[in-house]
Amino acid sequence: MILYEKPGKQHSEETLRLAAARAAAMDTYLVVASTKGDTALAAVSAAKDAGVLTRLVVVGSVPDKGAQKMAPEALRALAQAGVPVVFASHVLSGAERGISTRFGGAYPVEIIAHTLRMLSQGVKVCLECGVMALDAGVLPYGKPVVAVGGTGHGADTACVLTPAGANAIFDCKIHEILCKPY
Numbered sequence: 001m002i003l004y005e006k007p008g009k010q011h012s013e014e015t016l017r018l019a020a021a022r023a024a025a026m027d028t029y030l031v032v033a034s035t036k037g038d039t040a041l042a043a044v045s046a047a048k049d050a051g052v053l054t055r056l057v058v059v060g061s062v063p064d065k066g067a068q069k070m071a072p073e074a075l076r077a078l079a080q081a082g083v084p085v086v087f088a089s090h091v092l093s094g095a096e097r098g099i100s101t102r103f104g105g106a107y108p109v110e111i112i113a114h115t116l117r118m119l120s121q122g123v124k125v126c127l128e129c130g131v132m133a134l135d136a137g138v139l140p141y142g143k144p145v146v147a148v149g150g151t152g153h154g155a156d157t158a159c160v161l162t163p164a165g166a167n168a169i170f171d172c173k174i175h176e177i178l179c180k181p182y
Contacts, residue, residue: 007121007181009039009154016043016148018178019158020050023146029055029139031147032155033129037074039155043148044081057138058085059129086136091166092116092128112169120180122157125149127172130163139163144175156181 002018004011016032020043023030030052034040040058047056058078060070068075070085078085089095092113100107116124126147133139144162148155158178164171 001177002179004156004179004181007151007156009150009152009156011156011179011181012039012042012150012154013046015150015155015158015179016046017049019146019148019155020046020052022158022160022178023047023052023055024050026144026146026160028143029057029133029145031057031059031126031129031133031139031145033059033125033147033149034074035061035069035153037071037078038153039148039150040070040078040083040085041074042155044078044083053081053083056081056083057133058083059132060085060087062087062089084138086133086138088132088136090128091131091135091169092124109169119177120157121151122149122155122180123159123174123177126157126159127161127163127174130161131166131169131172134163135165146178151181 032043047053096109126149130147157180160176162173
């Protein structure tokens with residue numbers, strides 16, 4: 001496992017290269033979180049170089065008050081490359097965060113998210129994106145994938161994991177952390 005001294009997007013290129021190479025070695029999917037599209041476009045390049053472009057999946061955020069966060073140019077480039085993009089509510093917050101924001105308190109799914117953040121924000125994002133992509137039907141059930149997430153913007157974490165559906169969140173398995181911030 002590679003430990004980065006600090007979190008951040010400065011690790012994106014290395015993280016994506018490591019993740020794509022691991023996905024190629026495993027002959028599996030590469031699942032990458034991207035909000036605005038920069039990480040997604042960098043993932044296309046890394047996936048091409050590793051020979052896994054046909055198994056690249058990008059997971060983005062749902063529109064915020066009707067406005068899509070991912071740049072239209074990025075969406076067009078991903079479509080041209082044949083990369084599926086999943087837009088879904090974050091499985092480890094979503095509706096539950098709306099409840100806790102309105103009424104206060106901590107709820108079970110948020111506790112899962114905070115527990116994963118004890119490893120790193122990126123580990124939480126990796127698991128979340130794997131579940132979101134599986135629930136969207138773009139990943140095969142019961143198969144390990146390589147997932148990439150980050151802290152804020154960019155990619156600084158990559159994991160090998162087997163996602164389960166949101167309705168079976170405790171069936172998810174994190175097998176290996178390839179890299180993450182210290």
